[in-house]
Amino acid sequence: MTDFSSTGEQQTHSGFIAIIGKPNVGKSTLLNSFLGTKVAPTSPRPQTTRRGVRGIHTSGERQIVFVDTPGMHKAKDALGKYMNHEVHSALADVDAVVWVVDLRHPPTDEDQLVARQIRELPKPVFMVGNKTDAAKYPDEAMKLYRALLEGREHDTSETMLSAQNNPAAVATLREQLLDALPENPFFFPQGAASDQTREQWAAEIIREEAMKKLRDELPYAVATRVNSWTERQDGLQRIEGEIVVEKNAHKGMVIGAGGKQLREIGQAARKQLEVFLSRKVYLGLEVIVINNWREDEEALRELGYE
Ligand SMILES: Nc1nc2c(ncn2[C@@H]2O[C@H](COP(=O)(O)OP(=O)(O)OP(=O)(O)O)[C@@H](O)[C@H]2O)c(=O)[nH]1
Ligand SMILES: [Mg+2]
Numbered sequence: 001m002t003d004f005s006s007t008g009e010q011q012t013h014s015g016f017i018a019i020i021g022k023p024n025v026g027k028s029t030l031l032n033s034f035l036g037t038k039v040a041p042t043s044p045r046p047q048t049t050r051r052g053v054r055g056i057h058t059s060g061e062r063q064i065v066f067v068d069t070p071g072m073h074k075a076k077d078a079l080g081k082y083m084n085h086e087v088h089s090a091l092a093d094v095d096a097v098v099w100v101v102d103l104r105h106p107p108t109d110e111d112q113l114v115a116r117q118i119r120e121l122p123k124p125v126f127m128v129g130n131k132t133d134a135a136k137y138p139d140e141a142m143k144l145y146r147a148l149l150e151g152r153e154h155d156t157s158e159t160m161l162s163a164q165n166n167p168a169a170v171a172t173l174r175e176q177l178l179d180a181l182p183e184n185p186f187f188f189p190q191g192a193a194s195d196q197t198r199e200q201w202a203a204e205i206i207r208e209e210a211m212k213k214l215r216d217e218l219p220y221a222v223a224t225r226v227n228s229w230t231e232r233q234d235g236l237q238r239i240e241g242e243i244v245v246e247k248n249a250h251k252g253m254v255i256g257a258g259g260k261q262l263r264e265i266g267q268a269a270r271k272q273l274e275v276f277l278s279r280k281v282y283l284g285l286e287v288i289v290i291n292n293w294r295e296d297e298e299a300l301r302e303l304g305y306e
Contacts, residue, residue, distance in 0.1 A: 015095035022110035023071025041208035115148035
């Protein structure tokens with residue numbers, strides 16, 4: 001284990017905390033709020049998160065390593081199996097769990113699936129009823145979610161908030177999580193925000209914009225990667241990325257008439273990259289086909305899903 005502790009005098013506290021829940025409940029939004037920056041992609045489409053991205057928050061002698069996880073769901077393809085595997089390995093490895101639920105609606109089968117995984121888990125569980133800003137009956141909904149953990153014998157606490165519009169409540173919860181950390185050396189350097197390379201991070205931003213703009217099955221059939229990133233002398237960041245689709249027929253659907261849709265995806269992604277990098281960005285995007293990549297173990301590895 002690498003020891004990044006600052007002083008060596010005061011004991012440091014550090015640990016891994018997984019953010020879990022069914023798709024689309026706001027896990028990645030909550031992670032970004034915890035960190036005050038954008039580490040993970042978010043979108044109105046379920047199954048946006050595919051990899052267990054780590055986001056790091058350091059405060060004095062305490063460090064939380066958050067593990068954002070894909071929404072737990074019934075997997076239909078090799079990509080889906082990989083995503084659920086990411087959730088299960090996170091549950092096995094972490095010190096505590098944040099379970100996010102959507103208070104706009106009562107629990108579904110998918111929430112039950114999640115609850116079954118954590119009911120017996122001998123680690124602290126922090127239930128988060130999210131989207132209070134848009135929920136009509138938050139207390140009633142929370143009661144139904146709480147009931148899914150009935151009989152649980154280990155530490156469980158709960159809070160209701162809006163991951164999107166409620167920074168004070170998010171900060172209070174983060175403080176509770178800091179208080180729950182075991183004694184450990186730091187796992188990451190103090191200034192680190194994430195375990196991703198800048199290329200992986202940018203590829204996720206591009207995928208987020210592609211998922212927001214594409215329709216029907218297409219959002220789930222695209223992957224993205226960044227193959228080159230150079231900095232010009234005047235500070236301009238030159239980033240070359242690829243949008244990968246799984247059949248030839250999809251290529252034109254992503255590019256759109258006269259290249260309009262690809263241009264829009266590129267512009268939206270470039271804007272986000274510029275905001276978070278505080279630099280001018282040139283973003284070149286190409287659409288390529290890797291046949292049936294979602295079912296192809298080797299292609300999945302090549303695209304970073306391993
Ligand atoms: N109204 C409201 N919407 C929210 C809130 N938090 C997240 N959302 C929205 O919910 C949608 C899903 O958010 P994500 O953070 O991507 O959800 P997720 O749980 O990470 O989803 P997956 O990665 O697909 O499992 C997005 O459109 C968010 O803007 C909230 O507090 N209030
Ligand atoms: Mg997510």
